[in-house]
Amino acid sequence: MDQNQVGYLSRLSGRGHDLRPTSYSERTPVSEPVFAPWNDADATPLITFQNVTKKFGEFVAIDDLTLDIFEKEFFALLGPSGCGKTTMMRMLAGFENPSSGAISLSGKNIAGVPPNQRAVNMMFQSYALFPHLSVWENIAFGLKRDGMFKDALNARVDEMLKLTRLEKFARRKPHQISGGQRQRVALARSLAKAPKLLLLDEPLGALDKKLRQDTQFELMDIQEKTGTTFVIVTHDQEEAMTVASRVAVMDEGRIIQVATPEHIYEEPNSVYVADFIGDVNLLTGQAKATGQDTYEIEVPVLGSIFASSVRPFSDGQTCHLAIRPEKVAIHAERPSADNAVQGKVLDIAYLGNLSTYHVELPGGQIIKAQSANTRRISRRTFTWEDPVWVSWTATAGVLLDQ
Amino acid sequence: MRRAVLIAVPYLWLLALFLIPFFMVFKISMSDAILAIPPYGPTMKDGFRELISQLDFENFVFLTTDDLYWKAYLSSLKIAFIATVLTLMVGYPVAYAMARAPEEWRPTLMMLVILPFWTSFLIRVYAWIGILSTNGFLNQFLMGIGVISEPLTILNTNTAVYIGIIYTYVPFMILPIYAALDRLDASLIEAAEDLGCSRFKAFWLITFPLSKNGVFAGCFLVFIPALGEFVIPSLLGGSSTLMIGKVLFEEFSFNRDWPVASAVAVVLLLILIVPIVLFQMNQQRAQEAEQ
Numbered sequence: 027m028d029q030n031q032v033g034y035l036s037r038l039s040g041r042g043h044d045l046r047p048t049s050y051s052e053r054t055p056v057s058e059p060v061f062a063p064w065n066d067a068d069a070t071p072l073i074t075f076q077n078v079t080k081k082f083g084e085f086v087a088i089d090d091l092t093l094d095i096f097e098k099e100f101f102a103l104l105g106p107s108g109c110g111k112t113t114m115m116r117m118l119a120g121f122e123n124p125s126s127g128a129i130s131l132s133g134k135n136i137a138g139v140p141p142n143q144r145a146v147n148m149m150f151q152s153y154a155l156f157p158h159l160s161v162w163e164n165i166a167f168g169l170k171r172d173g174m175f176k177d178a179l180n181a182r183v184d185e186m187l188k189l190t191r192l193e194k195f196a197r198r199k200p201h202q203i204s205g206g207q208r209q210r211v212a213l214a215r216s217l218a219k220a221p222k223l224l225l226l227d228e229p230l231g232a233l234d235k236k237l238r239q240d241t242q243f244e245l246m247d248i249q250e251k252t253g254t255t256f257v258i259v260t261h262d263q264e265e266a267m268t269v270a271s272r273v274a275v276m277d278e279g280r281i282i283q284v285a286t287p288e289h290i291y292e293e294p295n296s297v298y299v300a301d302f303i304g305d306v307n308l309l310t311g312q313a314k315a316t317g318q319d320t321y322e323i324e325v326p327v328l329g330s331i332f333a334s335s336v337r338p339f340s341d342g343q344t345c346h347l348a349i350r351p352e353k354v355a356i357h358a359e360r361p362s363a364d365n366a367v368q369g370k371v372l373d374i375a376y377l378g379n380l381s382t383y384h385v386e387l388p389g390g391q392i393i394k395a396q397s398a399n400t401r402r403i404s405r406r407t408f409t410w411e412d413p414v415w416v417s418w419t420a421t422a423g424v425l426l427d428q
Numbered sequence: 429m430r431r432a433v434l435i436a437v438p439y440l441w442l443l444a445l446f447l448i449p450f451f452m453v454f455k456i457s458m459s460d461a462i463l464a465i466p467p468y469g470p471t472m473k474d475g476f477r478e479l480i481s482q483l484d485f486e487n488f489v490f491l492t493t494d495d496l497y498w499k500a501y502l503s504s505l506k507i508a509f510i511a512t513v514l515t516l517m518v519g520y521p522v523a524y525a526m527a528r529a530p531e532e533w534r535p536t537l538m539m540l541v542i543l544p545f546w547t548s549f550l551i552r553v554y555a556w557i558g559i560l561s562t563n564g565f566l567n568q569f570l571m572g573i574g575v576i577s578e579p580l581t582i583l584n585t586n587t588a589v590y591i592g593i594i595y596t597y598v599p600f601m602i603l604p605i606y607a608a609l610d611r612l613d614a615s616l617i618e619a620a621e622d623l624g625c626s627r628f629k630a631f632w633l634i635t636f637p638l639s640k641n642g643v644f645a646g647c648f649l650v651f652i653p654a655l656g657e658f659v660i661p662s663l664l665g666g667s668s669t670l671m672i673g674k675v676l677f678e679e680f681s682f683n684r685d686w687p688v689a690s691a692v693a694v695v696l697l698l699i700l701i702v703p704i705v706l707f708q709m710n711q712q713r714a715q716e717a718e719q
Binding site for chain 2: 119120121140141142146147148150151152154156157158167168171172201215216219
């Protein structure tokens, strides 16, 4: 199944903030206020990374990185392992200090402030529940360190137990509860001190797929209820797309793109991002302007294809057209479309609700086309080796220069 | 059938090498000392019926009448207890440092802890005589650097016994604690710091409680042999060092009173059953917690 389906479902279910891309809201007047402080020049960010570099010996983990994260955001750091996302999180928690540059929380530089003196809490990937303490004692641990009075402490722990639906398990030890319950204990423990910022390190990595999807919604609910700023680290793009208000795609210590999930998916700024998020077809050729924001791209063997782009290209410049499989249609007869190419079906990936057809074009290029299975399998139209046409509109893809 | 054989082998081993010798010692403890070879009677040569009828608890009663014995037991318990606490204080930091050392260093550090076992125990204890004696290395060194002007009397005191016990048994303390600390997830400490603990507090609230089983195991592994220790107090201790192992040895070899020596041994074993049972319970609990 396409990884991004879940992401869209969550948007449609009406949870969370209005996350419609701002470019749309600029075009069409909206009645309700949109949660998009990153577009508001007057908004002060909660967290600021200012030219932050972190080196471990010779290895550069974070490379001159600048980033703003706003209050009440659910911000995702997404990237392959070793991209520096965990280092960024550990710098926010106070376990690492930047080699150069400044990290500010609420306008104060927090470099050198030890973890136990930051209004930041972290939910660890391994959950790091204290095995010798009960669920109740685990949640109360941070509050006790603050010297909170008994009544207030009991009330706060009960509130956390209720929020994470753990009332029945308060007296159990961590090894006596399930993985999903442990995950909720870890969340409750890190939220108990009402931190300004909650860091989640691969929070759902240890859960199975079904439980992970349910928990994603739970996380969003809790984030909204508590109004806490969440920063989540994940290598799972589906997870990032589902929960986050903005996603930062990272690679080799640098942020490649920061945008809302929709923007990241529909308007990636580079081949790297387009390829990292979801499934994508890439066609490389030479651009030639044909009008206002429209280009003809000369692809070797395949011939001319047409695409529109707000990003300007000079004539003869190499460009990459990135099109998502669900935006490529598949036909038996030549359709009337901006772009139509003939090929033959090489493979069919049947995913239940969808099928992805791998269509081989002349020249050996393979295009993935996705279509919804609205008919029963016995009445499916195409099979292996069938000659077919694939088509897409000029606005279906995004033209990238790198 | 095969399972029965497999189970039988270690039990037969224990029967032959522990239970039967114990009953022999127990029998001697109920005999009387005589001038003969062997120096006690009656024996099987007198006939079984005669043997049984002459056995009594006279020697155990004797142990209660002479205050040397219960003083020696108490003194042994005290020395073993203090030595165990001191060994823990030396061993825990070493185990902690080993568990925190870089991964590639750990096998080497482990090796260094085990290395002394490759030399005879007796030779190592004798080496301490050379170090601790009035003209020994330690005194010469301390006087050489000007810390003291008169040599310290360490050898033939209880201090030397403590040093000997700590030196000999510290690996038994280090290894179980290291094993417990090595398993500890480093993110637990980070979580504790994240939730507001200082380094020290995180150690006290998380690391130490989670290494408790290792600490218990180490303490019992030191306390149990230290209680009956005889070589260290005889070689390093003085005439005032009273330990039951030494009393037992003197009773057996100098007094040639095998029955009383056997009675001392039987009582020592009874005393040791308490910490041994506690140790076994701790091991079992640790194993259950792991599952």
